[in-house]
Ligand SMILES: NC(=O)c1ccc[n+]([C@@H]2O[C@H](COP(=O)([O-])OP(=O)(O)OC[C@H]3O[C@@H](n4cnc5c(N)ncnc54)[C@H](O)[C@@H]3O)[C@@H](O)[C@H]2O)c1
């Protein structure tokens with residue numbers, strides 16, 4: 389099938405490469421000329437495991453092309469996936485102007501019948517707006533092409549985006565006509581032949597809601613365990629054992645019960661906020677999600693409270709921060725909890741020594757004083773304390789004895805529970821791990 393992908397960012401580029409891999413003829417279009425030029429030159433605009441190989445393989449077969457020319461990219465496509473950003477506005481509502489612009493571009497350039505699939509995460513009833521935008525633009529241009537709108541939410545995670553897209557847990561397609569469902573079935577048949585998974589067919593609004601409900605539920609699961617972590621710290625219980633034992637119950641499951649310094653990234657913070665917002669607009673106060681957000685804000689200030697407890701004033705203290713990406717496996721720093729931690733440390737007058745294995749380029753020049761280190765051990769050497777903000781595997785390889793040797797003061801604030809607190813204490817370190825009893829002075 390002839391597939392167009394409008395917006396080749398984290399979702400669009402993976403979608404385009406995977407659709408081509410399933411045998412479709414795919415054009416990825418973006419209005420960011422630099423991105424298109426880079427992709428045509430074989431460069432990846434961001435780090436995502438296995439994506440470079442998948443793109444290169446499919447470009448070499450001719451099934452995948454990139455274009456900055458909307459006419460070339462959109463005129464003859466049977467399906468166009470809208471994969472543009474839907475960032476938060478100041479008031480928390482999602483900015484859907486890029487989605488509208490994308491719909492207008494399709495209406496302006498499509499010469500034949502086209503199914504417009506919203507893959508961007510959007511609030512319920514956005515499909516109706518897309519339909520309206522298509523109709524207005526089409527009428528203004530006296531276009532005759534027939535458009536249908538479907539919702540096809542994306543559930544990939546950064547860091548495992550290729551794997552998640554090639555072998556998803558489920559595919560959700562919301563459409564309001566039999567024809568649109570049939571077209572989407574044809575799109576996904578090659579994929580389902582390779583990897584069978586539940587294929588949920590529903591109406592557009594239900595599909596839109598499935599996405600917001602899924603992200604909000606996962607974010608709530610994280611906030612739940614972070615709240616349990618606070619109680620563990622107050623009682624001397626151990627949150628990881630609590631989570632493991634809870635997770636044995638298949639009704640609960642162990643996934644997304646890792647306590648830490650909160651959820652970040654380009655999705656959960658924005659999507660929870662958008663869901664609260666759309667619910668309120670529709671007349672429902674989603675208080676549960678507002679509490680999820682409050683607990684997440686509290687989780688992000690936890691490291692700085694622990695440093696103040698263990699070091700007293702942070703003015704002129706050298707703090708090694710390990711990890712700035714919002715999670716391991718990506719160089720994405722959008723809404724990363726580490727950014728809040730570093731901003732708070734700098735506001736307290738501390739000097740930050742920052743390491744991340746892949747994301748340092750994303751933060752160059754962003755902070756007032758933070759020094760960037762390519763080598764984690766160099767960041768640790770002579771620091772008054774270390775805070776872990778991303779649980780990169782390489783940090784686990786740093787032995788507690790080596791930590792004790794490198795640090796000027798023996799203070800560890802383990803925001804992602806990278807190390808075993810007992811092993812840290814055995815190396816005479818003073819430790820704050822999330823959801824375990826605190827060691828050090830002024831402990832409780
Ligand atoms: N990042 C994820 O892990 C993820 C997962 C699932 C869903 N989503 C959702 O998918 C959407 C896209 O997210 P992303 O992370 O890929 O964003 P992104 O910022 O990485 O990519 C968006 C791309 O769209 C392009 N674009 C914007 N307006 C355009 C226009 N009018 N014409 C052509 N190109 C245009 C931008 O230049 C950019 O390259 C968001 O709604 C997000 O919530 C993201």
Ligand SMILES: O=c1ccn([C@@H]2O[C@H](COP(=O)(O)OP(=O)(O)O[C@H]3O[C@H](CO)[C@@H](O)[C@H](O)[C@H]3O)[C@@H](O)[C@H]2O)c(=O)[nH]1
Pocket residue numbers: 509542543544545546547603606610643644645646647648649650651652653654655656659714715
């Ligand atoms: O037990 C956990 C699991 C995750 N996190 C944090 O939660 C955030 C999000 O992690 P993750 O969900 O793995 O990353 P994303 O790539 O943002 O993926 C989420 O957001 C995407 C965009 O909507 C969805 O497609 C995915 O299904 C959904 O998992 C990160 O900051 C993690 O550190 C925790 O704190 N504890």
